[in-house]
Amino acid sequence: MKNNVMAACFAACLSFSLPAFSDDGATLYASRGCIGCHGAGGNAPVAPNYPRIGMQNKEYTVNQLTDYKNNKRSNGLAALMVGMVATLTEEGIQELAEYLSTKIASSASGPVLAGDADLYxxxxxxxxxxxxxxxxxxxxxxxxxxQSEMYLLAQMKDIKTGARNNSHTLAMKNAMGNVSDSEMATIAGWLSKQSQ
Ligand code: HEC
Ligand code: HEC
Incomplete structure (x- = not known):
């Protein structure tokens, strides 16, 4: 009896979920291989210099994926991303960004050093x-x-020098003139320990 109910439910649920299945953000995240580098929910990157992308603002993520696709973001390890987004549709980018915006990281938390927060x-x-x-x-x-400490530092440096100049980076570039390399490193260390 129980099995029959489960079988019926399974069939019914499947028929309801099928239409959205193919372009659903979670499905795209797995089928497009994003998970291979950014890990479960975008928050378990496989290398220390790869970014966490879960729980990110949707609009920000849409802009970044679109810029990789159009070769407007070419700094750092961007070459790894360009091929990944080349065949994504605008709708697929929206779905992925929507999915990622809902994911919360579990591992990022730790002691907060007051002095470093002061610098921020x-x-x-x-x-x-x-x-x-x-x-x-x-x-x-x-x-x-x-966010990953190595990734934070690399992006700050690239935004300061202009090596990364896509989307809204100009707003930040202007604020980086009086921030030295060692100050950037201190802030990156502090930021990486904040809970997400
Ligand atoms: C081969 C490894 C790899 C794969 C696969 C991959 N990424 Fe990335 N991704 C990276 C790296 C490395 C960066 C940082 C690149 C840089 O330095 O600009 C990145 C950056 C990003 C960023 C920008 C993060 C930020 O904070 O600005 C987003 C968003 C992103 N990836 C989403 C995706 C999605 C969605 C997929 C699947 C369609 C994907 N990635 C597949 C390695 C990968
Ligand atoms: C005037 C606003 C502004 C100020 C001040 C500012 N930022 Fe930003 N920051 C931005 C914007 C906007 C972006 C995203 C640029 C884009 O659209 O690609 C950004 C991007 C970043 C990134 C890259 C994030 C990623 O996921 O790739 C880091 C790291 C960062 N900021 C750190 C800092 C630090 C540290 C400071 C202080 C020293 C700072 N920012 C000051 C606006 C600002």
Whole structure:
């Protein structure tokens, strides 16, 4: 009896979920191989310099995937991403970004060093990225708390030099003039320990 009920439910549920199945963000995330580098839910990257992409603002993620696709973001390890997004449709990009925006990281948390937080505030990062890096003032701005330390540092340097100049990076470039390499490293270390 129980088996019959389960079989009936399975068949019914399947027929309801099938239409959305093919372009669903979670399905695309697995079928397009994103999981191979960014890990479960986008938050278990396989290398220390790969970014966490789960729980990211949807609009920010849409902009980044579109820019990789159009070769507008070419700094750092962008070459690894270009092939991944080449055949994604605009709709597929929206679905992936929507899916990723709902994923919460579990492992990023740790002690907060007051002095380092001071630097984050003093250099005015907080004006755009908000408390702990995770309250950005616009949806097109990224969440950066709990992000990989190596990735954070590489992106800060590239935005400062202009090597990364896609989407809204210009807003930040102007604020980086008085932030030294060692200050960037300190802030990256602090940010990476914030809960996501
Ligand atoms: C071969 C490994 C690899 C695969 C597969 C891969 N990525 Fe990436 N991804 C990276 C790396 C490395 C970066 C950082 C690149 C850089 O330095 O700009 C990145 C960057 C990103 C970013 C930008 C993150 C940010 O904070 O700006 C997004 C979004 C992203 N990937 C989504 C995806 C999606 C969606 C897929 C599947 C369609 C995917 N990635 C497949 C390695 C990969
Ligand atoms: C005037 C606003 C503004 C200020 C101030 C600012 N940022 Fe940003 N930041 C941005 C925007 C906007 C982006 C995303 C650019 C894009 O659209 O690709 C960004 C991107 C980043 C990234 C890359 C994130 C990723 O996932 O690739 C890091 C890291 C970062 N900011 C750190 C900082 C730090 C640290 C400070 C302070 C020293 C700072 N930002 C100050 C607006 C700002």
């Amino acid at each position: 505030v003093e250099k005015n990062c907080i004006a755009c990225h908000g408390a702990n890096g995770n309250k950005p003032v616009m949806n097109a701005y990224p969440r950066i708390g709990g």
